[in-house]
Amino acid sequence: MNTNKSFSLNSMMKRVSPVALAVSAVLTSQYALAxxxxxxxxSQVSSEAKANDDMEVIVVTxxxxxxxxxxxxxxxxxIDQQQIEDExxxxxxxxxxxxxxxxxxxxxxxxxxxxxxxxxxxxxYQGAPNSSVGYIIDDIDMSGLGxxxxxxxxxxxxxxxGPQGTRYGANALxxxxxxxSNDPTDVFEHGAEVSVGDDNLTTFSGFSSxxxxxxxKLLYRVSLQQHQQNGFQNNLYLDRDDxxxxxxxxxxxxxxWYATDDLSIDLTMLHADxxxxxxxxTLDNNGENTLTDAPGVDKQRTTGSSLKFTYxxxxxxxxxxxxxxxxxxxxxxxxxxxxxxxxxxxLDCGGEPCQYDYTWDKQGERQTLSQEFRLSSTEAGRIFANxxxxxxxxxxxxxxxxxxxxxxxxxxxxxxxxEYEAVNSAIFGQLDSDLGAGYALSFGLRxxxxxxxxxxxxxxxxxxxETMWGGHIALSKALSDDHETYARIARGYKAGGxxxxxxxxxxxxKEYDTETLYNxxxxxxxxxxxxxxxxxxxxxxxxxxxxxxxxxxxxxxEPQKFILYTENAGSSHNYGAELDANWYATSxxxxxASLGWLETAYGDYQxxxxxxxxxxxxxxxxxxxxxxxxxxxxxYRTDSGWFxxxxxxxxxxxxxxxxxxxxxxxxxxxxxxxxxxxxxxSAYLWGKNLTDEQYxxxxxxxxxxxxxxxxxxxxxxxxDPRQLGLTVNVKFM
Numbered sequence: 001m002n003t004n005k006s007f008s009l010n011s012m013m014k015r016v017s018p019v020a021l022a023v024s025a026v027l028t029s030q031y032a033l034a035x036x037x038x039x040x041x042x043s044q045v046s047s048e049a050k051a052n053d054d055m056e057v058i059v060v061t062x063x064x065x066x067x068x069x070x071x072x073x074x075x076x077x078x079i080d081q082q083q084i085e086d087e088x089x090x091x092x093x094x095x096x097x098x099x100x101x102x103x104x105x106x107x108x109x110x111x112x113x114x115x116x117x118x119x120x121x122x123x124x125y126q127g128a129p130n131s132s133v134g135y136i137i138d139d140i141d142m143s144g145l146g147x148x149x150x151x152x153x154x155x156x157x158x159x160x161x162g163p164q165g166t167r168y169g170a171n172a173l174x175x176x177x178x179x180x181s182n183d184p185t186d187v188f189e190h191g192a193e194v195s196v197g198d199d200n201l202t203t204f205s206g207f208s209s210x211x212x213x214x215x216x217k218l219l220y221r222v223s224l225q226q227h228q229q230n231g232f233q234n235n236l237y238l239d240r241d242d243x244x245x246x247x248x249x250x251x252x253x254x255x256x257w258y259a260t261d262d263l264s265i266d267l268t269m270l271h272a273d274x275x276x277x278x279x280x281x282t283l284d285n286n287g288e289n290t291l292t293d294a295p296g297v298d299k300q301r302t303t304g305s306s307l308k309f310t311y312x313x314x315x316x317x318x319x320x321x322x323x324x325x326x327x328x329x330x331x332x333x334x335x336x337x338x339x340x341x342x343x344x345x346x347l348d349c350g351g352e353p354c355q356y357d358y359t360w361d362k363q364g365e366r367q368t369l370s371q372e373f374r375l376s377s378t379e380a381g382r383i384f385a386n387x388x389x390x391x392x393x394x395x396x397x398x399x400x401x402x403x404x405x406x407x408x409x410x411x412x413x414x415x416x417x418x419e420y421e422a423v424n425s426a427i428f429g430q431l432d433s434d435l436g437a438g439y440a441l442s443f444g445l446r447x448x449x450x451x452x453x454x455x456x457x458x459x460x461x462x463x464x465x466e467t468m469w470g471g472h473i474a475l476s477k478a479l480s481d482d483h484e485t486y487a488r489i490a491r492g493y494k495a496g497g498x499x500x501x502x503x504x505x506x507x508x509x510k511e512y513d514t515e516t517l518y519n520x521x522x523x524x525x526x527x528x529x530x531x532x533x534x535x536x537x538x539x540x541x542x543x544x545x546x547x548x549x550x551x552x553x554x555x556x557x558e559p560q561k562f563i564l565y566t567e568n569a570g571s572s573h574n575y576g577a578e579l580d581a582n583w584y585a586t587s588x589x590x591x592x593a594s595l596g597w598l599e600t601a602y603g604d605y606q607x608x609x610x611x612x613x614x615x616x617x618x619x620x621x622x623x624x625x626x627x628x629x630x631x632x633x634x635x636y637r638t639d640s641g642w643f644x645x646x647x648x649x650x651x652x653x654x655x656x657x658x659x660x661x662x663x664x665x666x667x668x669x670x671x672x673x674x675x676x677x678x679x680x681x682s683a684y685l686w687g688k689n690l691t692d693e694q695y696x697x698x699x700x701x702x703x704x705x706x707x708x709x710x711x712x713x714x715x716x717x718x719x720d721p722r723q724l725g726l727t728v729n730v731k732f733m
Contacts, residue, residue: 009733016229024066042471057620062136062178064167064430065376070525073442073474075538075578077594081182084151086635088673088686088727090195090203090227091248092149092179097633097669099159100578100596103624106697106717108332109231109246109276109298110147115448116161117542118600118625119517120175122550122657122698126564128454129366129401130421130706134164136170137179138252138268139306140324141368141397148272148302150250152193153223154205155180161578162519162540163492165470166444169395169426173494173517177190178666181268184219184256185209189530189733197725200242201229215275217258225250228693232721233279233292243279243295246479248272262313266537270326272533280717281338283705287694287718291343296334303327310602322372333361336706347707355707361406370397377636390435395426395448407561416501418456425449445471450495462498468514469493492517493546499565510569518543530713533583542574551607552659554702559710562702571603574620596629607659617658626654626666637677643684645673656699662714667695675727684727692722 031038040458047681058069058078069078079095089095094112096104103387104111105122113121114133121132124144131143142148157179164172166177188210195203206386207223231244236645255267287672304326311319337344374393382389399422407414426448451465470493476486499506523538549569554560582592600622606614621627651670655661670691675684698717703710 003133037052053586054181060158060160061156062160062167062181063175064374065389065432070484070534071476073440073523074490075521075536075540077159077161077524077578077580079157081155084154086643086673087633087647087671088645089151091151092146092177094151095157096407097629097651098594098633098647100580100594100631101161101576101598101630101723102159102596103626103651103654104697105624106719108147109244109278110149110274112147114146114177115624116159116175117540117576118220118598118622119542120624122624125362125562126403126405126416126500128452128497130495131171132173132494134168134176134178135306136176137270138181139308139322140268140270140326140485140605141171141370142302142304142305142326142328145300145302145328145330145366146177146250147298148250148274148300149179149622150225150227150248150272152205152225152250153182153252155182155220161538162488162490162521162542163470163472164444165490165492166428166430166472168469169428169446169448169470170424170450170493170495173492173515181220181223181252181254182209183266184221184254186211186216187733189455189727189731191731192589193727193729195725197229197728198723199229199232201227202724203227203727211602212255219256221252221254230723231277231279233290234288235279235292235295235566237291237293237343238295239450240715241610242277242294243290246277247275249274260313262311264310266306266308266310268306270302272300272302272656274300276297276330278332278334281334281702281715283338283715285716287716288721290338292335293336293340295343296359297331298330299329301329308619312378315378317375317377320372320374322370322377322669324370325368327367328365330364330366331362336360336704337461345410345708348404348708354675355410356706357408359408362403363406364401364403366399366401368397368399370395372396384433388431390432391429391430395424395428397424398422399424401724409558409561411713414455417456418454418500420452420454422450422452440476441682442472442474442476444473445469448493448656452495454498456500458500458501460500462500463616464496464498464511466514467497468495482528483524485524486522488519488521488523490519492519497548497566499567502565503563506563506565509565509567512548512566513546515548515568516545518545529583532585536580538576539577540575544572544574546570547572547603547605548603549607552657553609554710559703559706567607569602569605569617572601572605573603574598574600574622574625581613581647588638589634590632591632593632594630598627598629599627600625621655623655623658626651626664628652642679643673643675643677643682648672656696657701660712662699662700662701664696664699664716667693667694669695679729680732681730686725686727688723689719689721694721695719 011586028717059066101117103115105113107123129144135146160176164176190208192206205225209221210219212503217584229246229249230242233244235243251271253269257265278298279290306324309321337356347354372395375390376391401420403418405416428446430444447469449467454462470491472490474488478484494515498511519542521540526535547569553563557620576597579595602617606616629651631649636644648670652666653663669689673686696716697719700715703712
């Protein structure tokens with residue numbers, strides 16, 4: 001690689017950031033220029049990677065052994081800090097559309113329900129937490145609560161596709177999202193950033209990092225962000241433009257203590273307070289003017305921490321203890337009639353003014369506490385003629401969640417109080433062998449026990465328990481210094497569960513079984529043009545058995561209510577491919593792209609609609625599973641400090657639900673950022689969704705208009721419209 005490029009580490013650090021600037025592609029880069037703050041992590045990768053000083057080794061921090069991306073036999077995408085900063089991402093929502101074969105469900109103020117390769121939840125109005133996609137922030141499990149996802153001072157975003165049964169167990173059937181914030185530094189560095197924009201946007205951010213003692217053995221890092229905007233909705237009835245507002249605070253603090261030469265201790269603390277409105281649904285699907293008299297809220301307050309001890313004093317093994325805790329208070333509320341008494345009173349319902357006033361309110365409190373111990377071999381501890389690294393571990397977690405749900409229909413209240421507790425325990429192990437001649441073999445296994453209890457004020461009680469297992473086996477082959485291929489088989493699992501508050505005719509659906517998923521995958525990771533270009537390519541086939549499907553029926557007797565339940569759909573099959581690529585086209589220009597192709601189909605599955613008829617979904621595509629996802633981008637920096645970034649992303653059409661035939665339309669979005677960068681300060685003009693594309697993120701098909709005799713109709717929630725703004729930041733040592 002040409003080390004004189006203007007994308008070199010030294011020039012990038014002078015112009016943009018005091019941290020390592022990898023300049024990697026969205027989803028793709030295994031390779032970039034060496035970064036000072038990644039030396040410690042990079043020392044853990046293979047000697048072949050260490051030999052190339054011109055290349056930074058991108059490390060998958062969610063992996064047991066922090067493997068390098070180019071050596072990990074799995075489909076993994078990493079969006080690093082430089083990419084996040086270049087695109088001006090404030091929240092995970094700003095980057096997720098550029099991840100291949102990744103989608104999300106817009107049923108909340110911020111994305112928190114995700115789908116990887118067509119697998120994942122679309123909502124959670126009732127029931128016990130049971131995520132298909134794991135979501136972890138700095139080793140704190142936030143699965144199902146991922147809306148608290150600020151991108152400020154983040155080292156990287158990692159997306160692992162396919163079952164992660166060995167490492168993460170039941171919460172990672174479809175894959176894993178891992179957010180890794182920047183670690184404390186042994187030199188002082190500080191920064192601040194201010195953004196203003198359309199929709200009354202203001203964002204204030206700042207960080208500070210450095211040593212707390214002269215010896216340099218105790219380091220700290222603190223980052224804070226306060227984000228506010230009105231939310232792009234005008235409530236015409238209340239004459240307000242902030243009923244869908246976002247008011248989001250995120251604070252992180254880290255301490256790293258080198259207690260001895262052999263013991264390091266890392267403490268991470270997270271506090272997030274998202275006090276958002278939720279007023280997005282309209283009867284005419286106009287997408288910007290609401291009529292509600294009681295606009296909803298979508299709040300989450302999370303306090304969490306992780307404590308990690310790493311002991312390396314033994315000759316043959318390293319010991320890691322990882323403790324994490326999180327407590328979240330959530331409040332989701334919406335005006336279910338999507339209008340107001342004056343509006344409905346002016347319409348005719350059987351010769352009389354319509355009366356329709358409905359609100360739904362759910363307040364919850366979730367607490368998780370987990371502990372993991374693992375032993376992993378050092379170089380001296382390898383087995384089988386010094387060819388194989390080993391790892392053994394145990395894991396335990398306790399999760400409790402209490403929910404209070406209140407429905408108010410024309411003054412009639414329906415309440416439900418529920419309590420849930422789950423205890424998980426697991427043992428796991430992994431072997432990684434060098435077979436010689438460029439071959440490597442990885443084998444992992446996890447056995448997990450889950451016992452849970454549920455009770456509610458309606459009299460439902462459940463206490464299921466089960467033992468599950470998952471794992472992987474992967475064979476990789478280095479074809480040359482620039483090309484490595486792999487084949488991988490992985491088994492994932494998702495615990496069975498139960499349905500509450502079902503009518504008598506659905507009593508046979510009170511409980512459902514464990515889902516298992518077999519993922520078969522082959523891939524090729526390559527460098528081209530002397531390392532100036534890189535590609536990651538994977539092809540996969542997924543066999544889902546006893547697939548869990550969320551179904552809903554509108555109650556014909558009480559149209560404002562829905563009967564929600566989960567059942568097993570027999571089987572389904574997903575297959576497709578992912579391609580990530582980046583290219584340093586010139587010394588100043590970087591190009592990058594991603595492409596996802598996905599085919600999904602139900603096996604034998606039928607369900608009953610609200611009138612008792614049978615709907616056959618056999619062979620139909622799964623919900624929120626677009627056939628194509630794609631993105632492309634370009635970053636240009638001049639030697640004099642001028643900067644430009646242009647990105648585009650899009651999706652083909654997809655079904656909104658498994659319970660109806662409503663579909664989205666395909667769409668494409670363009671974003672741009674122009675600026676000037678100096679050693680100390682930078683300023684950027686930016687625009688999101690430049691063409692003001694109206695695109696659906698969630699859809700429902702049901703009757704919600706009594707004047708139309710509750711006739712079924714499609715209703716759509718849209719993504720954010722065009723937004724323009726200005727960002728100024730300073731960074732100094």
